[in-house]
Amino acid sequence: MGDLLRPLRLDIFPETGFIGPEQATQVTGRHLSDMRGMYQDGRAAEAMTAAGDPLLYQVYNADIPDEPPHILFGTTVVYPGKVGSEYFMTKGHYHAIERTAEVYYCLKGRGMILMETRAGDVAVQHLERGKAVYIPPGWAHRSVNVGSEEFVFFFAYPGGAGHDYEAFEGLGFRNVVVDREGRAVVVANPRFA
Ligand code: M6P
Ligand code: ZN
Numbered sequence: 001m002g003d004l005l006r007p008l009r010l011d012i013f014p015e016t017g018f019i020g021p022e023q024a025t026q027v028t029g030r031h032l033s034d035m036r037g038m039y040q041d042g043r044a045a046e047a048m049t050a051a052g053d054p055l056l057y058q059v060y061n062a063d064i065p066d067e068p069p070h071i072l073f074g075t076t077v078v079y080p081g082k083v084g085s086e087y088f089m090t091k092g093h094y095h096a097i098e099r100t101a102e103v104y105y106c107l108k109g110r111g112m113i114l115m116e117t118r119a120g121d122v123a124v125q126h127l128e129r130g131k132a133v134y135i136p137p138g139w140a141h142r143s144v145n146v147g148s149e150e151f152v153f154f155f156a157y158p159g160g161a162g163h164d165y166e167a168f169e170g171l172g173f174r175n176v177v178v179d180r181e182g183r184a185v186v187v188a189n190p191r192f193a
């Protein structure tokens with residue numbers, strides 16, 4: 001069995017996604033420069049990176065051992081914005097241990113969760129405050145902020161599941177979410193054409 005822990009209680013602030021106390025939380029920020037090649041409009045991405053390299057999202061992880069039998073949990077905050085016509089989003093990943101699932105529960109804002117399997121199945125779910133999405137084992141997941149405020153959600157998944165980003169470093173996800181005249185539309189990724 002993995003590490004034993006004393007029971008603990010944390011504060012989660014739905015407006016900001018911040019988890020306290022600070023000593024019990026690890027924060028990871030991802031900037032546009034961390035996502036090279038992931039947006040369709042490479043020129044827009046380059047220009048925005050050069051002009052200040054915006055922070056696209058932050059992940060607050062409760063300090064739990066990353067191994068079975070623990071459950072890792074925390075919050076993700078995806079900021080509002082676009083690169084070209086594509087909304088700010090997370091990198092997206094499979095779990096390294098593919099037979100592991102994940103749950104998201106939305107605390108603030110509006111988002112879409114793009115999901116797909118290695119066999120080529122795709123799914124999209126919308127999230128808004130009070131809604132949850134279950135990501136079954138074997139489904140990669142990417143979170144997209146399609147609203148005008150922060151998209152904040154709680155997540156939980158098995159310790160040791162790990163993150164595998166490799167599949168998305170080439171073509172990306174099979175679907176992309178773009179702004180068409182002010183509406184968020186899911187379209188097939190033209191790189192798969
Ligand atoms: C969710 C969880 C985290 C993940 C984060 C950011 O909160 O799935 O495990 O790290 O999103 O996504 P990514 O790791 O793909 O950048
Ligand atoms: Zn995950």
